[in-house]
Amino acid sequence: MTRTETAILDRIGRDEPEAFVQELLARMTLPEKVGQLNLVNGQGGHVGDDLAAHVREGRVGAVLNEVDPATVNELQRLAVDESRLGIPLLVGRDVIHGFRTVFPIPLAQACSWDPEVVRQGARVAALEAASRGVNWTFAPMVDIGRDPRWGRVAECLGEDPHLASILAAAMVEGFQGEDLSDPGSLAACAKHFAGYGASESGKDYASTNIPERELRSVHLPPFRAAADAGVASFMASFSDLDGIPASANHFLMTQVLRQEWDFRGFVVSDWDSIPQLTVHGLTRGPRGAAREAAMAGVDMDMAGWTYLSHLGELVESGDVPAERLDEMVAAVLRVKLRLGLFDHPWTNPAAFPAPGNPDHRAAAREAAIRSTVLLKNEGSLLPLSPGNLTRLSVIGPLADEPHEQLGTWIFDGDPSLSTTPLQALRESSEGRFAVRYVRGLETTRDRSHDGFHEAVAAAEEADVAILFLGEEAILSGEAHCRADISLPGAQEDLIRAVAATRTPVVVVLMAGRPLALESVVEEVDALLCAWHPGTEAGPALADLLFGVRSPSGKLAATFPRVTGQVPIYYAHRNTGKPVSPESWTHMDHLPRGAPQLSAGMTSFHMDTHFTPLFPFGHGLSYTRFEYSGLTLDRHEVPVDRAVGVYVQVTNAGARRGTEVVQLYVRDPVASVTRPVRELKAFRRVELEPGETRTVRFVLHASQLAFPGRNMRSVVEPGRIQVWVGGSSEASLGSEFELVEKTPPTEAESA
Numbered sequence: 001m002t003r004t005e006t007a008i009l010d011r012i013g014r015d016e017p018e019a020f021v022q023e024l025l026a027r028m029t030l031p032e033k034v035g036q037l038n039l040v041n042g043q044g045g046h047v048g049d050d051l052a053a054h055v056r057e058g059r060v061g062a063v064l065n066e067v068d069p070a071t072v073n074e075l076q077r078l079a080v081d082e083s084r085l086g087i088p089l090l091v092g093r094d095v096i097h098g099f100r101t102v103f104p105i106p107l108a109q110a111c112s113w114d115p116e117v118v119r120q121g122a123r124v125a126a127l128e129a130a131s132r133g134v135n136w137t138f139a140p141m142v143d144i145g146r147d148p149r150w151g152r153v154a155e156c157l158g159e160d161p162h163l164a165s166i167l168a169a170a171m172v173e174g175f176q177g178e179d180l181s182d183p184g185s186l187a188a189c190a191k192h193f194a195g196y197g198a199s200e201s202g203k204d205y206a207s208t209n210i211p212e213r214e215l216r217s218v219h220l221p222p223f224r225a226a227a228d229a230g231v232a233s234f235m236a237s238f239s240d241l242d243g244i245p246a247s248a249n250h251f252l253m254t255q256v257l258r259q260e261w262d263f264r265g266f267v268v269s270d271w272d273s274i275p276q277l278t279v280h281g282l283t284r285g286p287r288g289a290a291r292e293a294a295m296a297g298v299d300m301d302m303a304g305w306t307y308l309s310h311l312g313e314l315v316e317s318g319d320v321p322a323e324r325l326d327e328m329v330a331a332v333l334r335v336k337l338r339l340g341l342f343d344h345p346w347t348n349p350a351a352f353p354a355p356g357n358p359d360h361r362a363a364a365r366e367a368a369i370r371s372t373v374l375l376k377n378e379g380s381l382l383p384l385s386p387g388n389l390t391r392l393s394v395i396g397p398l399a400d401e402p403h404e405q406l407g408t409w410i411f412d413g414d415p416s417l418s419t420t421p422l423q424a425l426r427e428s429s430e431g432r433f434a435v436r437y438v439r440g441l442e443t444t445r446d447r448s449h450d451g452f453h454e455a456v457a458a459a460e461e462a463d464v465a466i467l468f469l470g471e472e473a474i475l476s477g478e479a480h481c482r483a484d485i486s487l488p489g490a491q492e493d494l495i496r497a498v499a500a501t502r503t504p505v506v507v508v509l510m511a512g513r514p515l516a517l518e519s520v521v522e523e524v525d526a527l528l529c530a531w532h533p534g535t536e537a538g539p540a541l542a543d544l545l546f547g548v549r550s551p552s553g554k555l556a557a558t559f560p561r562v563t564g565q566v567p568i569y570y571a572h573r574n575t576g577k578p579v580s581p582e583s584w585t586h587m588d589h590l591p592r593g594a595p596q597l598s599a600g601m602t603s604f605h606m607d608t609h610f611t612p613l614f615p616f617g618h619g620l621s622y623t624r625f626e627y628s629g630l631t632l633d634r635h636e637v638p639v640d641r642a643v644g645v646y647v648q649v650t651n652a653g654a655r656r657g658t659e660v661v662q663l664y665v666r667d668p669v670a671s672v673t674r675p676v677r678e679l680k681a682f683r684r685v686e687l688e689p690g691e692t693r694t695v696r697f698v699l700h701a702s703q704l705a706f707p708g709r710n711m712r713s714v715v716e717p718g719r720i721q722v723w724v725g726g727s728s729e730a731s732l733g734s735e736f737e738l739v740e741k742t743p744p745t746e747a748e749s750a
Contacts, residue, residue, distance in 0.1 A: 021333045024085070025326055030312050032085060033329045035059040037300045038308045039092065039268060042066030047074050055089070056082045059308060061332060062090035062136070062300065067412060069347050072133025076345040088336060088345035094409055095137040095175075095186065096155060097121065099128035100355030101535050102406045102413040103364050104371040105512060106141065106171075108531035110158040110556035111619070112370035113660045113682055115170035121367050122174025124360045126186045129412070131352035135339055136187040138235060140171040142222035143192055145557060146567045149202025151480035154408050154512035154532070156197060158556030159569045159616060161218050162679045165225035172229040180232065181340030183351065190226035191235035192270060194252055195219045199239055202566070204479045208239045213672065215241075216707045218571075220256065227261050232335045234267045236298055238276075245280045247273045248289075253297025266299040266331035274304045286310060294320050299328040356417045361536055368533040368540035373553035374620040376527040381504050383547025383622055384464060389433035393462035394422055395455045395498060396469050397441045398510045407532025408477030408512055417535050421468055421508065424538030428546060436462065444472050445489040452497050459501045466506045466545070467498060467524075473532060476512025485563050486516045499523040508541060518561035518613055529553075547622060552658035552684070554619035554727070561613045564605060570616040570728040571675040579604040617662050617679070617727035623653030623689065627725055627732045635736045639715045642700040643736055647724045649695055651687035658686045659726060661695050666721040671709055677728055680704075697724075701738060 025033075035054075039062040043051060054060045055078040066072055072091055080086045097103045103121040112118070122140075129137065142164055145153035157164040168190065177185035195215055199206040210219060223234070234257060237246035246252060247269050257263045277289035290310040293301070301307040314320040336342065353359070374382070384392075398404055402418035422437055429435045440455040441448070459465040469491045474480065486492070499505050506526040509515065510533070521527065528551070533540055543549045560568045583600035587607050604610040626649070633644035649661055663681040667674040681697045699722075701715050708714035717738045723730040 017334065017337050020337060021330050024087070024333060025330055028085060028329070030315060032058040033325055034307055034311045036061035036087065036329045036332050037311065038062070038305065039064060039090075039300050039302045040305075041303050042071070045071055047071060047078070052078055055079050058083045058085060058087070060089065061087070062092060064092035064302070066091060067093060067129075067132040067134060069131070069133050069349050073346050080345050087333070088341035090136045090187070090332075090336065091134050092136040092138060093129060093134045094139070094411060095125045095129045095134065096139050096141070096409040097125070097407070098364070098410065098534060099125050099132075099412045100414045101128060101360040101364050101417065102410050103367045103534045105154045105407040105532045106157055107145070107154050107512070107556060108371040108533065109367060110163060110167055111373050111531070111553040112367065113163065113554050113556070114370055114684055115166055117367045117370050118167045119170040119174040120363050122171045123177070124363050126175045126177065127184045127352055128355040128360070129186060130184045131347065131349045131355065133347040134186060135341065136189065136233070137175055138189045138191060139175065140168050140188065140226065141191050142168040142226055143195070143197035144219050144222065145197045146569045147197070147199075147202040148485055148513040148515075148557065148560070149482055149563070149566055150197065150199060151204060151408075151476050151482070151512070152478055153197070153557065154476040157222065159558060160556065160571065160679050161221040163556060163682070164222040168222040169225045169229040172226050172231045176230065176232065180338045183344070185339070187232035187335055187339055188226070189233040189235050189268065190223050190231045192237035193223055193234045193246060193257070193267070194237060195241050196237040196239055203481050205238045208241050210241060212711055213707045216711065224261060227257070227263050232265045232338065234263070234265065236267060236269050236273060238270050238273055240280060245273070245277055245282060247298055248277055248282055248292035248296045250296045258297060264331070265335055266328070267297055268300040269293065269298050269302045269304065271302050272304045274298065274301050274306045287314070290314060291319050294324060294328065299331050356414060356535075361417070364534050365536035365540050368530070368536050369543060369549050371531060371533065371553050372540065372544055372551055373529040373555055373618075374526075374551035375529050375559070375614050375618070376521065376524065377620055378525045381464070381506065381526045382528070382545065384545055386428065386432045386546060389463050391434045391436065391462045392425065392429065393458040393465045393503075394425055394435055394437045394468070395440045395458060395465055395494070396467045397439055397443050397446065398470060398472075399437060399439075399468035404473050405510060405533060405537040406535065407473050408480070413535070419536060419538035421538045421541050424542035425466075425545075428542050440494050441489060441491065443489065444470060444475070444487075444491060447490045449490060449493065452494060455494060456497050456501060459498045459503045462503055464504045464506060465498050465501075466508060467495065468508050468510060469495070470509045470511035470515070471513070473512070483563070485513060485560075485566070486519070492520050495520045495523050506545070510537075514555075514557050514559040516560050516562045516565075516613070518608070521613065547655075550622040550655055550657045551619065552621060552660065554617050554660045554662075555614060556616070558612045558616045559614040561608050565608060565612070568612050571678055573673045574676050575603050577602045579610045584610050615728050617660070618729075619660070619727070621653075621657040621659065623651055623655040623657035625657070625659045625687070625726060626650045626652045627730075629694075630724055630732050630734050632722070632734055632736055636739050637701055637736050638740065638742045639701045639717060639738055640741050642698050645697040645699055645722060645724065647695050647732070648692055649685055649687065650692040651689055654689050656686070656688050658684055660684050662725060662727065662730065663697050663699065664723045664728060664730060665699070665704065667704060667706075667716070667718065668721060669718055670706070670716055671714075672706070674706065677723070679728070704738065
């Protein structure tokens with residue numbers, strides 16, 4: 001940029017951002033505009049001659065997967081000092097659940113039901129990533145995950161749109177901070193827009209066939225919440241939606257995102273997904289793919305080089321209007337301006353807290369504690385009392401694996417920072433009881449029984465056996481989908497062998513998805529689901545196992561009994577033939593030669609129970625909570641008003657504990673069929689032993705809106721059922737009537 005041009009832009013100033021963007025846009029050549037839409041992969045700690053040339057020529061607008069600060073600063077220097085216009089680069093990275101300090105996987109964080117845990121985890125990740133020069137993260141992933149066969153369920157925020165929406169906004173706020181231009185803030189990217197979690201058969205990249213009403217009711221709300229929270233960018237899904245791949249889906253990218261939601265950031269494709277439009281069968285080649293994506297509303301091409309190769313000629317030929325190109329480039333420039341990159345493009349690691357510092361580790365430990373869910377605790381086996389232990393056996397392939405506890409999608413995670421469960425248990429045991437460790441299986445996939453004899457011997461001599469089982473990190477995440485989500489390898493046999501010793505058995509489940517555990521759940525006395533808990537897995541689990549802390553996590557995703565129940569989720573619709581305990585019949589109970597109608601003729605599988613193994617919202621504590629006195633402050637609620645819902649929650653046990661109080665509703669008669677239950681509010685409540693507290697929720701009628709027959713949002717008069725309790729199976733209920741709007745009172749009119 002010439003000195004005259006620089007002076008003009010300086011006079012405009014950053015306090016007139018749109019004028020700045022438009023003035024800069026007016027000075028760009030066609031190739032420079034296209035270059036801003038080109039996101040390329042980094043070269044792993046160096047700047048090659050080709051990449052340097054592209055940056056100097058303005059043919060690159062963003063780089064991903066480069067985390068060496070010196071290299072990032074060199075790339076920014078080339079862009080700012082040696083390109084004609086001096087436009088800085090976006091530097092993107094998958095910072096999903098931590099950077100050097102790794103937090104629990106997002107699905108686990110969702111089980112905290114705690115927006116502050118999610119916000120703090122994203123803040124720590126942003127600070128650590130920004131110290132390396134990253135200014136843009138490809139997170140949060142807010143796809144609704146109702147099929148745990150899908151590997152990426154580990155990255156999502158669960159099966160429920162309300163919970164996921166609250167946590168999506170919190171994660172955006174954590175990454176972006178109070179001001180996106182502050183050091184340590186990252187531009188967030190809500191992905192994958194939209195419906196990716198509904199991929200057929202739980203397979204990555206597969207087709208999605210989602211009716212528009214379900215799309216708007218279930219899959220879009222978390223994205224809307226991210227947009228309302230000011231998220232800087234969106235990423236298009238890999239999959240198609242009703243035959244139109246997301247990267248070419250005008251309905252999603254323009255009608256919904258820009259026109260209905262007034263989103264002002266930019267949309268990036270997923271990796272190479274624009275040229276993949278040809279593989280889908282939508283276009284003849286990359287030129288057509290570039291046009292389809294651009295006209296649909298995808299602004300930036302990730303790693304495909306398709307825009308760089310074809311977008312300029314498409315504009316020159318009139319196949320893509322010049323005005324559309326300007327919209328695309330302006331959207332990218334606005335985000336760069338919001339990030340403050342025109343003033344401060346460089347990074348200085350010394351200006352940031354050191355990654356893995358004690359404060360960051362403490363936050364990761366707290367997140368792991370709050371994310372862990374106690375699924376079963378027969379005879380109150382947990383918490384363990386160190387004073388009553390002589391020998392503790394620790395068994396399993398995940399007890400002492402610093403890398404595996406970090407989970408999927410941790411490119412920058414540092415296993416040397418990990419404290420494993422075995423390490424923490426040994427530290428807790430010093431001078432009080434003996435710990436014997438037996439691996440039992442080499443990996444979670446190991447089918448050999450060679451290590452069983454030693455594991456059984458260790459259990460026989462112990463007061464309690466703790467088994468660390470589940471999935472290695474490699475078994476979940478992108479393209480790591482499973483057809484059978486029972487415990488892999490010989491883990492079920494290991495559980496049975498240890499349980500046969502009659503030594504009390506605790507299983508700590510470390511996994512990237514809900515698993516089907518019906519065949520072994522009765523063999524264990526206590527079951528603690530820790531997911532992949534991150535860097536501080538060991539100290540967090542030791543705190544929980546020994547009762548320093550009481551579990552407070554609640555499931556954000558349903559656990560099936562067997563894989564064949566999938567997808568199974570609480571907010572299903574009723575059908576015309578709903579199952580009941582009276583109509584359900586297991587096939588083993590059918591007499592020989594039974595008539596066709598003897599099976600109940602309702603909606604269920606004949607070879608398993610119709611209920612889940614553990615329902616959405618389930619989670620035990622080391623104390624017991626009782627609910628009573630559910631009242632409403634009105635029983636007729638105008639469709640433009642709210643109702644107060646009150647419930648008394650009592651800690652009926654002997655220990656302090658935290659309960660997640662959950663409010664569910666049902667609209668039993670509507671113009672379109674509605675789910676049997678929907679989460680509408682929740683609150684974490686900490687209670688001392690014997691303490692009772694009245695919890696108040698304000699439920700606005702607008703929260704009961706749904707897409708009507710014409711797809712427009714509607715709140716319909718009629719009866720609404722309400723339940724409050726500790727899971728989606730809450731039984732304490734009431735109801736109210738939604739009525740038409742009432743005329744305002746004289747005081748309200750005045």
